[in-house]
Amino acid sequence: MTIQPDNKAVYHWRDVTSEFIEAAGELELGELLHDASFGLFEAMSAIEMMDPKMDAGMMCNQIQRKVLNFEQAVSADTCKIKELSIPQLIGIIDASMACLVTWLEGHSLAQTVFTNLYLHDPYIIEDRCLKAFSIGMLKIIDHIRDRVNRASVFEEEDFQTMTYGFKMAADITDVRATGMMKEVEDDINRILKTTRSKPGEDRQPDIEQEHELNMALYARIKFSRLLLTLLLSLNKEKCEGVPHVKKLVTQMEEVLPVIKTTLSCGIQPETKEVSKNDYPTIMGFEPLVNQRLLPPTFPRYTVIKSREECVSYMETLMNQLHILPEITQMVSLHTILDTFKEFSKSSPCVLSRSLIQLTFLPVNKRVFGTIPMVDYLKDTIRNFIAPPCLSQKSQLYNNAQAKTFVDAWFMQAVRPVCTLIQIPGHNRARQRDKWGHILEELSALQEEADKVDAYLHQLLSKTEPSRQHIACLGNWVLYLILQAMVSYLLAGFELELYATYEYHYVYWYLSEMLYSWMINTLHRADNFLLEHETVADSQQKGKSNKKNKKKKRTKTLNKEITQAQAEQQLFNGYYKAVLGFRQDGKLFQPNFEFDSEEVRYSHRFQPFTTVSTPPYIHYNQYREMSDIGRYDSDSSVTSLYSASCNCFFKAKSLFESLSNPSEEIQTLTKISKTNYVVMKLLMGGHKKDSKIAPEFDYSLHKAFPVLKIL
Numbered sequence: 001m002t003i004q005p006d007n008k009a010v011y012h013w014r015d016v017t018s019e020f021i022e023a024a025g026e027l028e029l030g031e032l033l034h035d036a037s038f039g040l041f042e043a044m045s046a047i048e049m050m051d052p053k054m055d056a057g058m059m060c061n062q063i064q065r066k067v068l069n070f071e072q073a074v075s076a077d078t079c080k081i082k083e084l085s086i087p088q089l090i091g092i093i094d095a096s097m098a099c100l101v102t103w104l105e106g107h108s109l110a111q112t113v114f115t116n117l118y119l120h121d122p123y124i125i126e127d128r129c130l131k132a133f134s135i136g137m138l139k140i141i142d143h144i145r146d147r148v149n150r151a152s153v154f155e156e157e158d159f160q161t162m163t164y165g166f167k168m169a170a171d172i173t174d175v176r177a178t179g180m181m182k183e184v185e186d187d188i189n190r191i192l193k194t195t196r197s198k199p200g201e202d203r204q205p206d207i208e209q210e211h212e213l214n215m216a217l218y219a220r221i222k223f224s225r226l227l228l229t230l231l232l233s234l235n236k237e238k239c240e241g242v243p244h245v246k247k248l249v250t251q252m253e254e255v256l257p258v259i260k261t262t263l264s265c266g267i268q269p270e271t272k273e274v275s276k277n278d279y280p281t282i283m284g285f286e287p288l289v290n291q292r293l294l295p296p297t298f299p300r301y302t303v304i305k306s307r308e309e310c311v312s313y314m315e316t317l318m319n320q321l322h323i324l325p326e327i328t329q330m331v332s333l334h335t336i337l338d339t340f341k342e343f344s345k346s347s348p349c350v351l352s353r354s355l356i357q358l359t360f361l362p363v364n365k366r367v368f369g370t371i372p373m374v375d376y377l378k379d380t381i382r383n384f385i386a387p388p389c390l391s392q393k394s395q396l397y398n399n400a401q402a403k404t405f406v407d408a409w410f411m412q413a414v415r416p417v418c419t420l421i422q423i424p425g426h427n428r429a430r431q432r433d434k435w436g437h438i439l440e441e442l443s444a445l446q447e448e449a450d451k452v453d454a455y456l457h458q459l460l461s462k463t464e465p466s467r468q469h470i471a472c473l474g475n476w477v478l479y480l481i482l483q484a485m486v487s488y489l490l491a492g493f494e495l496e497l498y499a500t501y502e503y504h505y506v507y508w509y510l511s512e513m514l515y516s517w518m519i520n521t522l523h524r525a526d527n528f529l530l531e532h533e534t535v536a537d538s539q540q541k542g543k544s545n546k547k548n549k550k551k552k553r554t555k556t557l558n559k560e561i562t563q564a565q566a567e568q569q570l571f572n573g574y575y576k577a578v579l580g581f582r583q584d585g586k587l588f589q590p591n592f593e594f595d596s597e598e599v600r601y602s603h604r605f606q607p608f609t610t611v612s613t614p615p616y617i618h619y620n621q622y623r624e625m626s627d628i629g630r631y632d633s634d635s636s637v638t639s640l641y642s643a644s645c646n647c648f649f650k651a652k653s654l655f656e657s658l659s660n661p662s663e664e665i666q667t668l669t670k671i672s673k674t675n676y677v678v679m680k681l682l683m684g685g686h687k688k689d690s691k692i693a694p695e696f697d698y699s700l701h702k703a704f705p706v707l708k709i710l
Contacts, residue, residue: 067288070117082126086213091266091282093220098310108160110290111302132180135169139177142168143231151354153425158350164293181225188218216262219255226252238369245324253318260311320352327359333380340424357425374410385525386532387472395463409452416441432491435484436607442481443611449473482518494702507575515568517614526557566654573647580640645679648672678707
């Protein structure tokens with residue numbers, strides 16, 4: 001297939017230096033020209049331009065060698081476009097993949113992927129293998145950029161989408177691009193068959209080496225083709241390609257070990273001194289070729305990942321993508337949210353975060369591409385609290401006026417819920433702020449839910465006096481709010497924002513406020529589920545006139561309640577332990593000169609002020625509510641250690657009662673046991689005279705530390 005390169009634009013430049021100097025000469029010293037199109041911003045940009053310290057484009061002037069573009073490099077015979085050796089092909093592919101990974105780490109395309117000159121104009125390449133790979137690489141870049149853009153879970157430090165005007169082989173179809181790589185793959189495979197050793201035959205060393213090199217090249221072309229195929233499969237609107245993900249990822253994992261063991265087969269960069277402006281490369285790569293395309297900003301030094309780091313990155317990516325087929329089997333929004341949160345803890349790359357988001361909510365904004373978001377929310381709430389308005393056997397279900405109110409509320413709920421699901425898709429450092437911001441939207445949704453609940457309860461009391469509709473929809477939104485508030489505070493531990501002298505009020509707020517409300521919310525929802533099943537059973541009995549044996553409940557929130565109770569006890573244990581440390585002289589409260597505990601408290605919980613339920617606890621209220629002396633006459637150090645020890649023991653027992661515990665639950669069980677033992681030792685007077693501050697060890701978990709007495 002012969003493709004002609006596009007005609008390039010011709011520019012007619014004119015030197016205006018003398019005219020500019022003459023015009024500028026009319027200005028007095030210190031006088032500035034201000035125009036509608038030339039303000040302070042443009043003036044500062046003009047000053048920074050051409051300044052070596054401020055203009056990244058000036059880096060080209062600081063090196064001795066001449067920077068060549070693709071055409072110039074081909075003309076100068078420094079860049080081959082035909083008859084490349086296999087080590088040269090392997091080296092170019094490995095270096096290209098390393099540049100791709102560096103781009104995914106947040107650097108610009110101009111300073112990473114497009115330092116590969118072959119990608120500037122792959123149509124003039126005569127080598128079939130290199131041409132197919134180069135076109136395939138452009139397609140991979142284009143599809144990655146598209147997925148990340150559509151998922152919209154990246155920040156400026158995560159990913160840069162600007163293409164700097166480079167063409168992405170748009171005139172070649174995706175099918176043709178994969179076909180070209182498959183043809184090359186088949187050609188190499190035929191060579192492998194001829195060089196493969198036969199039983200009882202001794203191969204010559206040169207044939208052995210040829211076979212190894214061809215196997216290395218085959219693995220790289222196959223991996224590139226499978227990566228493009230994977231991205232194309234995940235582009236289908238109704239997630240039809242998701243079932244094929246497992247097979248494709250498995251195939252890619254099979255060739256990665258071959259790539260890893262043959263990294264030395266490709267040509268390597270020359271060993272020379274690395275500077276901030278330049279670094280050694282191989283044939284076809286020029287670090288400074290696109291330097292003039294960068295905006296006149298402070299130069300950013302881009303370190304290209306090593307080939308070993310690139311393979312390691314791809315192995316991690318493949319491991320992360322195994323979760324995609326599992327997502328489509330999840331029927332509850334709560335399960336999705338928990339899965340996304342758990343997935344986020346491993347700090348996945350921007351590509352895997354984007355793909356997992358688009359698998360749940362593709363471009364058409366339907367769950368898994370087929371289910372309207374409103375229907376998915378209704379199923380989630382039906383399984384969580386079973387409100388009468390969503391029960392087909394309730395008279396509210398067919399009430400036209402009630403249906404109008406309910407549908408309008410669900411339409412309003414879609415946006416904040418979609419935003420909530422997106423939050424775990426962002427990088428870990430950004431999530432805390434986003435948990436704080438979503439509270440305002442959820443609070444507004446909760447107010448509307450309370451109004452709808454009140455209206456529906458009024459209607460229901462006329463038709464079914466025995467049932468109620470108080471705080472059904474509102475209870476579900478409250479559960480989401482509490483989860484967001486807990487996530488916000490826990491993110492503070494992970495980001496190491498809290499000083500140890502702040503721990504006491506953070507632990508108190510978690511155990512006494514948020515988890516108390518969460519447990520009550522879950523109990524209320526569980527009671528509604530029980531009531532729903534009781535009503536359904538009574539209606540069934542009325543029809544059959546037979547006595548049914550007491551059957552096991554089909555829906556229950558016992559697991560969620562037990563886990564919440566365990567985590568509450570864990571935080572309560574930390575709170576009592578910190579109080580004991582303070583009273584024992586192991587933790588000190590600093591004397592603030594320009595600050596106070598009240599200011600810090602208000603700052604830590606500021607986002608909670610936008611929420612009406614649960615109500616925000618002001619500092620004075622906190623001081624009053626947390627005064628142990630008011631509720632317990634014995635507030636000695638030993639009694640505090642004893643109370644903490646009991647809390648950790650209860651947490652351990654509750655965690656152990658959970659069936660099929662996840663890896664995190666097992667970790668929390670271990671932490672509870674360890675802290676129980678530590679507090680037991682302190683109760684017995686262990687290191688009683690030591691005033692060394694205890695250590696909060698976060699090596700096992702980023703939010704639940706192991707206590708260590710030094």
